Amino acid sequence: MFWINVKRVLKSGFFSFIRNGFVSLSSILVMVVTLSVICGLIFLSAILNSSLDQVKNKVDVNVYFVTSANEDEILSLKKSVEALLEVEKVTYVSRDQALSDFKERHKNDEFTLQALDELSDNPLGAVLNIKAKDPSQYEGIANFLQKGNFISNAGAPIIDKVNYFQNKVAIDTLSSIINTADRLGFIFTLIFIVVSVLITFNTIRLVIYISREEIAVMRLVGASAFYIRGPFVVGGAVYGFISGIITLVIFYPVTFWFSRVATELYLGLNIFSYYTSNFGQIFLIVISSGIGIGALSSYLAVRKYLAV
Amino acid sequence: MIYFDKVSKVYSDDSVALEEVTFSIPPREFVSIVGQSGAGKTTLLKMLLAEEKPTSGKVFLESTDVHSLNRKTINTLRRRIGIVFQDFRLLPYKTVFENIAFAMEAAGRTDDEIQSDVPHVLELVDLAKKTWSFPHELSGGEKQRVAIARAIVNQPDIVIADEPTGNLDPLNTYEIIQILKKINDLGTMVILTTHNKGVIDSLGKRVISMENGKIVRDDNEGKYVL
Structure with missing residues (x-):
């Protein structure tokens, strides 16, 4: 039925x-x-x-290291940053890489290249480029880097500056x-x-x-x-x-x-x-x-x- | 058999539609209910169909108290009653055949029964030629005959005809009344309400006269008296 x-x-x-x-x-x-x-x-x-x-992909945090920082120390820092849950990707740019990137960027600028040649040593430090999963998490990552007091074997801090604090306002707004x-x-x-x-x-x-x-x-x-x-x-x-x-x-x-x-x-x-x-x-x-x-x-x- | 036991209906604004109405109708009887508009005829029929609840009193169909039924059992009750309205109330987007078949489907009949019974009732009301017409293609008298066919197709115990001739000319009125008589002769109780004096006088059957919600006359071979 x-x-x-x-x-x-x-x-x-x-x-x-x-x-x-x-x-x-x-x-x-x-x-x-x-x-x-x-x-x-x-x-x-x-x-x-x-x-x-x-x-979002365009936002990141760069950690600039002092020129005297040891590559091993930087890589071990990279590992501990990568271990953070909020971090999606960390790219390491070595001092040589930074120099050649710099030269590439200024290849039409004779003065800058000349000035660079005057220097006996590579003036650029290594850089860690950190990308978070979400823009709101950059503050935590930056704080971790700031408070971590990463010190070299010789006792001097290896981090020169973290550009998050310069870009903070822009990142927050974004x-x-x-x-x-x-x-x-x-x-x-x-x-x-x-x-x-x-x-x-x-x-x-x-x-x-x-x-x-x-x-x-x-x-x-x-x-x-x-x-x-x-x-x-x-x-x-x-x-x-x-x-x-x-x-x-x-x-x-x-x-x-x-x-x-x-x-x-x-x-x-x-x-x-x-x-x-x-x-x-x-x-x-x-x-x-x-x-x-x-x-x-x-x-x-x-x-x-x-x-x- | 139908039994109304001191049925009253008072609407919310204190207007009394029915007042202590008591009567009974034995099976196979042909009863006409007459009275002016507003006398309570339609309210009476609505009580029987459980469309409205009485304020006091009870309505029995055989031994069942009609108003004690729930939604599902009301459907079963209504399938035992065939209804014909003044304004026909056919389903406009269904053919004559489908209109009648619908009542059978609603009653849960099989397709075979539908195929054999529908032509049979159409023959009875003399509409076999219009089987596949839509209601708007029919005259008033034809529509009313479809409505009667729909009312009787489930072989109900009771056929209620609420002013079935109100919209029809004298010839069609005569034909409709003849069909109702035929149905009654075949053993079905018919309850007819009407204003038509000629119809009542020619029937020579029981007449219940109503006025202001009360029964004022109940004659076995009555005439239309106001």
Whole structure:
């Protein structure tokens, strides 16, 4: 009996979907807008994340060592820094490397190179380039280096300076901007999703409002709540599925066009290739939110008219 | 058999729709309920269908107190009662066949039963030619006959017809009443409410007259008297 009912509910849901042509069309259009908002927010957060990642990658802390510092001592310091949980990567730049980097940077600057040649010894100290997992963690790392009192065998401090304290203000501002952007992005996403779900919900409620007398008749004929509600829920799910497909199709040329116009602008994230490479995931999100919103809205909207 | 035991209905603004109404209807009877608008006819029918609860008193269908039922058992009760309304109330996006089949599906009948019974009732109300039409393609009289077919297809114990001829011309009115009589002859209790004096006078069956929520007459071979 249950399966006969399920079969009948499915059939009746599909038929009423087709026979209510115009109403179905308008609900689908509204749902396409909702799903486009959701889809757009997926891209927006991808863009935001990739820009933030690139900014984050540009932040680091440099530890400059005195020229007399022993390479072994520096490497052992490097090991202890690497052991810190907050640290993502530590790069060691030796004195010779620093010198050749310096020469490379100033190869068009004859005066500087000449002045360098005047010196008998390499004036540059070795450098540790430290990258944290999160910008807010630089302070802890810098403090660790500062308080550690790393001293050479001869008893002199080996660290010349840690440039975090020069860059502190810039890094702090940056990490707070990043945090705010993250949080704002999340809040906006939520608000947009809630608003568009409400609009869809209202549209479907109107569709079902039109059918309120039908529902009353079904009730009086002795149909059970499941039997009345079922076709509406199926109809809602069908709206969601079709809207999802339309949205995905629309986004194909849109992202293609967008990626051609705006690739450079967004620091190299190619939206079109993001869309195609993450298609499975986006497909699942869009289609399942479509079906979910459609079915749930119908379920809730019918409930109001079931109380005869 | 139906039994109303001192049923009263008072709405929240103190307007009295029914006042201590007591009567019974034996099985297989044809009863007409007459009275002006607002006399309480529709409220009476709603009580029987458990659409509204009485303020006091009880309504029995055989030995069951109608208002002690929960949602699920109400559905079972309603499947034993076929209803015909003045405004037809067909499902607009279903064909004639589907409208009638829906009542059978709701009652949990099998597809085979539906395939054999629906044409049979359509034959009974003389609508076999319109099986695949939609309600908006039918005349008022045809719609009402579909509604009657829907009401009787589950072989109910009772058919309630709430002013079924209110929207129809004299010829269609006559045909609808003939169909209701036929249903009654086949052994189903029919409860008819109407304003139509001619219908009542020609029926020569039991008439309950109502006024201001009270029964003022109950005659076995009644006429329409105001």
